[in-house]
Amino acid sequence: MLFNSHTFALFLPVVFALYWWVFRDRRGRNVLLLISSYVFYGWWDWRFLGLIALSSLLDFSVGLALERTERKRTRRQLLTLSLVGNLGMLGVFKYYDFFAASLTEALATFGIVLHPFTLGLVLPVGISFYTFQTLSYTIDVYRRDMRAERDLVAFFAFVSFFPQLVAGPIERARELLPQFKVDHRFDPAAAADGLRQMLWGLFKKIVIADNCARLVDATYAHPGQTPGPVLALGTVLFAFQIYGDFSGYSDIAVGCARLFGFRLMRNFAFPYFSRDIAEFWRRWHISLNTWFRDYLYIPLGGSRGGTAQRARNTFAIFAVSGIWHGANWTFLAWGVLNALFFLPLLLTRRNRIHTGPIAPGRILPTARETFSIGITFGLTCLAWIFFRSRTIDEAFLIVRRILLHSTDHGALERSGDFVKEHLLYVPALLLLLFMFAVEWVQREGQHGLERLPSARPARWMLYIGLILAIALVGDHGAQQFIYFQF
Numbered sequence: 001m002l003f004n005s006h007t008f009a010l011f012l013p014v015v016f017a018l019y020w021w022v023f024r025d026r027r028g029r030n031v032l033l034l035i036s037s038y039v040f041y042g043w044w045d046w047r048f049l050g051l052i053a054l055s056s057l058l059d060f061s062v063g064l065a066l067e068r069t070e071r072k073r074t075r076r077q078l079l080t081l082s083l084v085g086n087l088g089m090l091g092v093f094k095y096y097d098f099f100a101a102s103l104t105e106a107l108a109t110f111g112i113v114l115h116p117f118t119l120g121l122v123l124p125v126g127i128s129f130y131t132f133q134t135l136s137y138t139i140d141v142y143r144r145d146m147r148a149e150r151d152l153v154a155f156f157a158f159v160s161f162f163p164q165l166v167a168g169p170i171e172r173a174r175e176l177l178p179q180f181k182v183d184h185r186f187d188p189a190a191a192a193d194g195l196r197q198m199l200w201g202l203f204k205k206i207v208i209a210d211n212c213a214r215l216v217d218a219t220y221a222h223p224g225q226t227p228g229p230v231l232a233l234g235t236v237l238f239a240f241q242i243y244g245d246f247s248g249y250s251d252i253a254v255g256c257a258r259l260f261g262f263r264l265m266r267n268f269a270f271p272y273f274s275r276d277i278a279e280f281w282r283r284w285h286i287s288l289n290t291w292f293r294d295y296l297y298i299p300l301g302g303s304r305g306g307t308a309q310r311a312r313n314t315f316a317i318f319a320v321s322g323i324w325h326g327a328n329w330t331f332l333a334w335g336v337l338n339a340l341f342f343l344p345l346l347l348t349r350r351n352r353i354h355t356g357p358i359a360p361g362r363i364l365p366t367a368r369e370t371f372s373i374g375i376t377f378g379l380t381c382l383a384w385i386f387f388r389s390r391t392i393d394e395a396f397l398i399v400r401r402i403l404l405h406s407t408d409h410g411a412l413e414r415s416g417d418f419v420k421e422h423l424l425y426v427p428a429l430l431l432l433l434f435m436f437a438v439e440w441v442q443r444e445g446q447h448g449l450e451r452l453p454s455a456r457p458a459r460w461m462l463y464i465g466l467i468l469a470i471a472l473v474g475d476h477g478a479q480q481f482i483y484f485q486f
Contacts, residue, residue: 001043037162067148098327126166137173169287184261194258201251206474209244211428275372278351
């Protein structure tokens with residue numbers, strides 16, 4: 001079920017009404033959330049509900065077993081069982097066919113012909129997200145950072161909580177699971193803010209991301225025949241497409257959870273206002289990056305040790321992050337490229353010089369800040385080329401055409417023709433500037449509509465304007481979110 005579908009527009013009010021006005025006790029509400037979450041996920045393909053149930057049961061059982069034993073060897077074996085079980089399912093569905101094909105191609109270069117057995121499995125939506133969420137639980141119980149959960153319903157509801165089930169934020173068990181153990185009371189102010197955040201998320205997805213997607217698809221369809229300036233424009237628009245799509249989903253998820261009294265972690269903090277790549281990665285997909293930091297980077301040694309160790313750990317976390325995003329060498333290249341951008345900051349210990357808000361208390365940034373933001377955005381867009389391209393060769397082709405074929409008269413003329421053909425999307429692009437301006441004004445807040453004018457008419461004019469933009473300019477084909485494929 002998609003957040004931007006008519007089905008969800010009916011599903012959410014029904015669950016909301018049942019949660020607050022029919023089910024009064026905590027356990028009943030957890031049962032409702034569990035059933036609703038399985039309906040939400042099963043609406044896409046009910047057959048994959050078994051994977052969520054199996055992952056949940058595995059880690060619930062491992063957690064209880066870890067609680068009962070003090071033997072280090074047994075505890076390591078139990079943790080290994082959880083890791084192998086969860087990552088094994090993820091590997092089979094997401095990576096098996098990819099690595100089988102890659103091995104075949106590699107051996108073919110040496111004249112070895114291999115006919116691999118492939119599975120042809122459909123990738124379950126959200127498997128990377130809920131796998132990491134359940135793993136955070138068993139790792140924390142193993143580390144004794146939290147006690148094992150004994151309430152089966154609460155644990156299953158935690159794993160499958162529908163607002164963030166398929167695309168995050170990737171919640172830590174020690175943060176979200178305790179929220180299923182308390183009796184929630186309806187908070188009108190929190191619910192109203194949740195609705196505002198959902199509205200802003202829908203605007204970013206339906207109006208910004210989906211309209212950008214049409215132009216991006218047109219520019220990247222045949223890159224060898226597309227003028228360099230158009231490819232550059234498409235790359236910039238893809239940066240806003242993926243931001244509007246993914247941060248829009250996160251806004252909807254966080255806002256939706258607040259309707260039920262739950263607080264999810266922030267997943268985006270206006271990343272395109274970052275002054276360097278290190279700051280960008282503190283603001284982009286925060287839940288995944290902090291997961292890798294706590295469960296991979298720090299155990300490897302983090303920033304301790306010599307230069308070689310710090311460089312190794314940096315490349316490891318970015319490479320794994322790239323592969324996490326998909327079974328394609330382009331994602332690995334995207335991760336490695338970001339590591340190359342990040343490494344100089346780490347080695348010169350300048351990776352944490354920008355930890356606060358940009359231009360606090362000022363209307364505009366300084367010239368130096370503006371330059372830093374522009375350079376960071378440019379590097380980010382360069383990396384996005386590899387993320388969006390179908391192959392490594394295609395990515396390098398696009399880079400070459402942008403750098404070498406953007407100034408000749410023919411390219412500029414064909415670029416003008418492309419713009420004329422797509423004038424229909426000008427209103428959406430103007431609204432992209434509006435989104436950028438709103439988020440700049442709100443950059444010290446949690447989301448784009450957190451702090452609004454005190455005058456009620458002005459607030460309602462903004463709400464009505466956003467709703468009209470969604471209705472008149474938005475793409476109403478219920479387009480799938482980009483990160484569903486990861």
